[in-house]
Amino acid sequence: MTDKEYYLLPFDFTEISGKEVLVNELGDMIISPKGTVQKIVDRSLPKDDLYKSLVANFFISEQIVPPLAEIYAERLREKKRFLESWTGLHIFVLTLRCNQNCVYCQASSQNEESNGCTMSKETMEKSVELMFRSPSDSITMEFQGGEPSLVPDIFEYGIQLAEEINKTEQKEIHYVLCTNSIHLTDRMLDICEKYGVVISTSLDGPAFLHNANRGKKDSYERVVAGIERGRQAVGNEKVSALMTTSVEGLNYPIEIVDEYVKLGFHAMFLRALNPYGLATHNDNWSEYTDRFIDFYKKAFEHILELNKKGTYFVEEFAAIVLRKMLTPYCTGFVDLQSPAGVINSVLIYNYDGGVYCSDESRMLAEFNDYTFRLGSVDDKYEDLVFGKKAKEIANVWANEALAGCSDCALKQYCGADPVRNYSTQGDMYGNRATSLLCRKNKAIIEYLISLIIERHDEVMPIFRSWVS
Amino acid sequence: MTITIDRRIYNDSVISKALYWLSGDYLIERSLSDNNTESVTITANSATDISETELETRLMQTLNDFKLRQIVADETRDIKTILYAKAFAEDEDLSEEDIHD
Ligand code: SF4
Numbered sequence: 001m002t003d004k005e006y007y008l009l010p011f012d013f014t015e016i017s018g019k020e021v022l023v024n025e026l027g028d029m030i031i032s033p034k035g036t037v038q039k040i041v042d043r044s045l046p047k048d049d050l051y052k053s054l055v056a057n058f059f060i061s062e063q064i065v066p067p068l069a070e071i072y073a074e075r076l077r078e079k080k081r082f083l084e085s086w087t088g089l090h091i092f093v094l095t096l097r098c099n100q101n102c103v104y105c106q107a108s109s110q111n112e113e114s115n116g117c118t119m120s121k122e123t124m125e126k127s128v129e130l131m132f133r134s135p136s137d138s139i140t141m142e143f144q145g146g147e148p149s150l151v152p153d154i155f156e157y158g159i160q161l162a163e164e165i166n167k168t169e170q171k172e173i174h175y176v177l178c179t180n181s182i183h184l185t186d187r188m189l190d191i192c193e194k195y196g197v198v199i200s201t202s203l204d205g206p207a208f209l210h211n212a213n214r215g216k217k218d219s220y221e222r223v224v225a226g227i228e229r230g231r232q233a234v235g236n237e238k239v240s241a242l243m244t245t246s247v248e249g250l251n252y253p254i255e256i257v258d259e260y261v262k263l264g265f266h267a268m269f270l271r272a273l274n275p276y277g278l279a280t281h282n283d284n285w286s287e288y289t290d291r292f293i294d295f296y297k298k299a300f301e302h303i304l305e306l307n308k309k310g311t312y313f314v315e316e317f318a319a320i321v322l323r324k325m326l327t328p329y330c331t332g333f334v335d336l337q338s339p340a341g342v343i344n345s346v347l348i349y350n351y352d353g354g355v356y357c358s359d360e361s362r363m364l365a366e367f368n369d370y371t372f373r374l375g376s377v378d379d380k381y382e383d384l385v386f387g388k389k390a391k392e393i394a395n396v397w398a399n400e401a402l403a404g405c406s407d408c409a410l411k412q413y414c415g416a417d418p419v420r421n422y423s424t425q426g427d428m429y430g431n432r433a434t435s436l437l438c439r440k441n442k443a444i445i446e447y448l449i450s451l452i453i454e455r456h457d458e459v460m461p462i463f464r465s466w467v468s
Numbered sequence: 469m470t471i472t473i474d475r476r477i478y479n480d481s482v483i484s485k486a487l488y489w490l491s492g493d494y495l496i497e498r499s500l501s502d503n504n505t506e507s508v509t510i511t512a513n514s515a516t517d518i519s520e521t522e523l524e525t526r527l528m529q530t531l532n533d534f535k536l537r538q539i540v541a542d543e544t545r546d547i548k549t550i551l552y553a554k555a556f557a558e559d560e561d562l563s564e565e566d567i568h569d
Contacts, residue, residue, distance in 0.1 A: 010544040010551075012537065025548070041539050065550060073554035080556075407485060407537050433492035 005043045006060045013037050014409035016446050017453040026075050027324050027412035028057045031453055079412075081330045082337060082345055087385070089140050089334060089346040090131040091359055094119050094154050096146040096351060096366075098180075117146070119154050119351040126377035127349035128161045133381035134347070138172040144359070146351075149183045156191050163195070176200055178242075181226025182219065189233040196238070199230040203241040203263070204249055205256035213246045227263060236264065244271055250291045253299035260313075261306065267314040270296050272440060274360065275424055285424075289436040293443045300447075307462045319466040321445055324413045326467050334358070336415035336441075338405075340397040343374070343390055353377045355384050357393060360419045372419055393418055396428045404432025410445045469520045471527060473506045478531050482538050483508075486530040 011024040020037060022030045032050055039045045040060060054060045058072055066072060082088075096117035119127075131139060141162055148155055159175055166173055175197040177188075184199075192199060204210045207220035230239045241263070243249075243256060260268045272292045275285060299315070306313050320333045334341025342357040349355055353376045356362040361372030372393070374384045384390070399405035399416040408414070420437050421430025432438045451459045473483060483506065487496050490510065497509040510523065518526075 008543045010548045076555040
């Protein structure tokens with residue numbers, strides 16, 4: 001031991017529920033009495049259990065380089081493992097045509113009968129070739145729209161191409177169809193069954209709410225029928241649903257959760273509206289964000305109650321954050337990554353041949369904003385992912401290096417989002433003091449930590465079951 | 469409201485970081501009274517429930533927190549480089565000698 005008694009290791013801290021919450025670079029968290037950091041820095045910490053815990057969990061070290069530095073490095077590597085595996089999610093926007101009329105549509109959909117706005121075979125061929133240039137051993141080919149089930153030919157063609165190329169490439173490949181389930185024809189279901197396609201449908205809650213959001217009278221019935229047919233075709237576990245919280249939906253947290261339980265789902269993602277596409281017409285985003293945080297907590301409390309009564313039901317946003325908090329692993333969820341999920345984890349092939357760095361960035365393009373267009377399917381893979389545009393985005397994609405985020409104790413659980421910064425604040429760098437995404441993420445992550453602090457014995461068995 | 473901050477206690481980086489989080493809700497004007505004293509004038513952008521005393525307490529707390537963060541960052545700069553190099557830079561072999569005490 002030296003005159004310093006011990007050495008500090010990098011960590012940050014914040015105050016939650018009257019406690020000082022310390023988080024290190026590995027995402028490990030220690031909950032301690034207020035004033036602990038001052039004592040750590042002053043070297044006035046008594047050598048009690050807290051001290052031992054700080055040493056054991058890499059917050060301080062009794063040697064200048066911690067004896068388990070190799071393990072620290074391995075854990076650090078694991079937390080950023082998603083970078084090693086490269087782009088795994090490849091989104092194919094097959095068409096902008098759609099058969100619904102959602103009040104919050106984020107994809108600038110076109111009328112079902114409209115011409116054009118659909119991917120050509122040639123664009124599909126070039127896109128699939130680019131997808132296979134990704135070094136990732138495991139790739140997900142996700143089909144989106146508009147409504148992709150309106151164009152079964154190009155959907156099937158894309159999968160057939162991927163299957164053919166994969167005979168030599170031998171990657172692990174998953175297919176996901178994002179559909180509103182209104183037009184799941186026998187042909188679509190046969191394709192899904194044949195290739196084990198996961199069906200991800202959209203369902204906003206009970207009939208009155210879902211139909212109001214979709215601008216149709218019978219949407220709910222048809223979605224529920226579609227879910228049932230999808231389950232028969234590909235199996236229960238391969239059909240999931242995704243909700244979007246419309247302004248009206250904010251009033252029904254309990255009803256929305258109950259609807260998912262009623263339909264036999266075991267998980268849901270409480271998802272806020274995002275300010276892309278037509279959704280930008282919702283004017284008061286600040287008020288929406290505050291109301292969404294309140295909505296989230298009410299729905300989450302209800303989910304906790306269900307779990308306590310024996311119904312296993314997961315809130316997926318929380319599960320992602322908790323996995324970062326309670327396990328040594330990275331999550332691969334593109335919206336909560338640093339470096340950001342754009343390019344690193346996701347690429348978009350648009351119906352018109354444009355290649356984008358995230359789903360949201362192709363939506364900006366529908367408003368003639370091509371800031372995040374990396375190039376086209378005619379370009380070389382290297383020029384797309386290492387090009388000038390990609391480098392520009394890379395300057396601002398790590399929250400470890402962004403004002404506000406770099407000193408934030410929650411950064412290990414949060415992520416960077418240059419596209420959201422740009423679309424809501426006018427520049428990719430963004431300002432955390434006024435960012436509504438920051439406000440939402442911070443509020444939810446702090447809420448989860450406050451539950452761990454205040455209701456540890458009640459919530460931890462549930463949280464552990466979600467992350468194991 | 470104007471607050472006087474002693475720059476021998478809180479350096480420029482600490483003051484900037486603390487004020488950053490107020491910049492969404494307040495207009496902030498910084499000026500140097502002399503080499504060691506900074507005056508910060510804070511004006512709310514819109515009507516607020518937060519009293520001046522509360523705001524001052526919050527700001528002083530934030531300054532102290534950022535000062536602690538600064539100490540942690542300064543003391544851990546080298547070890548952080550070593551740990552990250554071990555994790556991600558395959559050919560870097562940094563060790564105890566690379567830490568400037
Ligand atoms: S976005 Fe906000 S909550 Fe997330 S790391 Fe940055 S400052 Fe923290």
